[in-house]
Amino acid sequence: MYWDPAYETLPREDMAKLQLSRLQKLAELVYNNVEFYRRKFDELKVKPSDIKSLDDIRRLPFTTKDDLRDNYPYKMFSSSLDDVVRIHASSGTTGKPTVVGYTRVDVDIWAETMARSFTAAGLTHRDIIQNAFGYGLFTGGLGAHYGIEKIGASVVPVSGGNSKRQIMFLKDFGCTGICCTPSYAASLLDAARDEGVDLRKLPVRAGLFGAEPWSVQMRREIEEGWGMTATDIYGLSEIIGPGVSFECPQAQRGLHVNEDHFYPEVIDPDTSEVLPAGEKGELVFTTITKEAIPLIRFRTRDISSIDSSPCSCGRTLIKMNKVFGRTDDMLIIRGVNVFPSQIEEVLLANSGLLPYYQIVVDKKGALDTVEVLVEVAEDLFVTDEIRKLQQREELLEKSIKSNVGITAKVRLVEPKTIHRSEGKAQRVIDKRERFV
Amino acid sequence: MNIRQISIFVENKHGRLFEVSKLLGENGINLKALYLADTTDFGVIRLIVSDPDKAYSVLKTNGFTVGKNEVIVVSIPDVAGGLAALLEIININSINIEYMYAFAGGGESATLVFRFNNTEAAAEALNSAGIELLQENDLL
Structure with missing residues (x-):
């Protein structure tokens, strides 16, 4: 099922032609309107x-998150503010927000x-979709909201948080779809249990989850716990928000990039x-159709790869593999690069x-130490023997070591x-930073 | 024939045992035996209580990780060599003890709580050696 078959199944040569002409126009636009780009060019x-x-x-320059911060708030804009109808900003935890x-x-x-993303997940105008992405400056909430309205489905704009109410609406409104961060979908599983609600018995049949990396095992936990198909949706506010790429559930292998709008490249982050x-x-995108703040070769810091093999769903849009992790989230433990999602995979x-865990990194003397906290489920406790529980800990340690x-x-x-996420989960507590 | 035991997974955190005992007390559940096994990270509290079903559900609804299992409880004379005599039977029958705890209750006998790797075989071996297994009623 396609939303826009003309573009989603456009022959590759035609796509390349379209991308080239859009790229040429974009280069003109930013060269003429953004001082930063004129200087770089x-x-x-x-x-x-x-x-x-x-x-x-x-031959064109890269753009980084720091470039956006340096040009705070509007200096990267190509269009006049008179034509701008909306402004979003990322949280400014590491300095000024990016606007x-x-x-x-x-x-x-x-x-x-x-x-396109909701349609690929199997949702239509007949569906009622609970949008539990946060509304506000974060692009998740409003991005999904407009997409849901576009396909003609009913949107329940509940936003993130207040899990008890989320469960009530899911049940009472007969929602057939949900979207939120994957960690919040996992938190809701727990909240439903507390309310005595079996999510598998509700009519929810499809969910779109994104805004943070999640492992294939986490997907399985969510799919089994909710009794639905869980698809991945990818995006970042600098490019547009969610909707840069989306998964087709037939394959659940890779996300189709909306490359008629966002031209993807993968680069070696060092060279x-x-x-x-x-x-x-590292994934890099060029926004070839955007007007307000088009970006050339924006470095996302997300680690993935491009998959140019044809897809069984019939879409010709190129695919990117599920994001492996963010270079920002990457931990360096005694010289080894580690992404939290790798540890998640082993645990789940x-x-x-249970799919709730936390990674605590610290330093003892000169050595980095890692402690992984994970919640036990009742079925691990059918045996109450201490030895078996300890063996389980050791087994997990061995498995982390080898994987x-x-x-x-x-x-x-x-x-x-372990703290339940209502938006993006905080999986890592790095206590080393204090000593830097 | 076997006695039901409740096990609770607890982290080594301040006040957890207190919370368990308070909860059971408030619900009118009497503790008959208690054993706390601990490691550096976590502990397991094992309980024999007046109402195991109620204890299980009360603990579970209050968010504890609870397990139910069966143990064998026997009463032996409280004399030197009493335990050895009993364990000999277990040894001869090649049964392993997963864990055990015991209390000598002031009278003439001592009570032993066993978790064996094979509960049925242990019960049979002890029975045929003429050792009486205590019933839940005996503990009330």
């Missing part, structure tokens, strides 16, 4: 008219890409060299554990002792 001695093929994109704007056209494109399809690196591959390559201490903790 000039430094690299490249002019918009030098873009003759898609490969020429490699993005949307013209009416941008808002429409965003709704369009979200409509900035473009990597061939299939190789893992084991039965008897992730680090020595971690695993500690089983009581249910409900």
Whole structure:
């Protein structure tokens, strides 16, 4: 089921032609309107008219999150503020927030890409979708909202948090779809149990989850606990918000990039060299149709790879693999690079554990120490033998060692002792930072 | 024939045993035997109580991780060599003890609580050796 078959199944050559002409227009637009880009282009001695093929994109400068912060709030905007109808901003936990704007056209494109995402997940105008992404400056809530309205489904704009009410609405409103962060979907499982509600018995049949990396095992936990199909949706506010790419549930292997709007590349984060399809690196997007704040080669800090193989769903849109992790979230433990999702995979591959965990990193002397706290489920406790519980801890430690390559201490903790996420989960507590 | 035991998983955190005992007390559940096994990270509280079903549901609804299992409880003479005599029977029958706890209750006998790797075989072996297994009623 496609929302926009003309673009979603466009032959590859036609897509390349469309992308090139859009890229050429974009280069002109930013060169003429954004001082930052004019300076960058000039430094690299490249002019918009030098873009003759898609490969020429490699001659263009990168844009980073710091560039957006340096040009706070509006200096990266290409369009006049008179044409801007919406402003979103990311949380400014590490300095000034990054500010993005949307013209009416941008808002429409965003709704369009979200409509494709909801349609691919199997949802239609007949559905009632509970939108538990946070509303506000965060792009998740409103991004999903416009997409749901676009396909003509009913949106329940409940926003994040207040789990008890979420469960009540899911039940009473007969919701057939839900969207939120994957960690919140896991939290709701727990909240439903408390309310004595079996989510599998509710009519919810499809969910779109995104805004943070999640493992294949977490997907299984959510699908089994909710009795639904869980699909991944990817995006970031700098590019547009959610809807940059989306999964088709037939394959559940990779996310189709809305590449008629967002041109993807994968680069080596250290050398900035473009990597061939299939190789893992940092995702980079160029917003080839955006008006308010179009970005050239924006470095997302998300680690993934491009999959150019044809998809069984019939879409010709190129795929990116599920995001492996963010370079921001990457921990360096005694010299080994570790993503929290790698530890999540090991934990959830084991039965008897709940999908709630936390990774505590500290330093003892000169050595990094890692402690993984994970909640036990009742079925791990059918045997009350201490030895078996300890064996389980040791088994998990061995498994982390062999799969992730680090020595971690695993500690089983009581249910409900790990903080429940209502938005993006905080999986890692890094106590080392205090000493830096 | 076997006696039901409640096990609770608790982290080594301040006040957890108090919370368990308070909860059971408030619900009119009397403790008959208690054993706390601990490691550096967590502990397991094992209880024999006046009403195991109620204890289980009260603890569960209050968010504890609870398990139910069966143990064998026997009464032996409180004399030197009493335990050895009993364990000999267990040894001969190649049964392993997962854990045990005991209390000598001031009278002439001592009470032993066993978790064996094979509860049925242990019960049979002890029975045929003429050792009486205590029933839940005996503890009330």
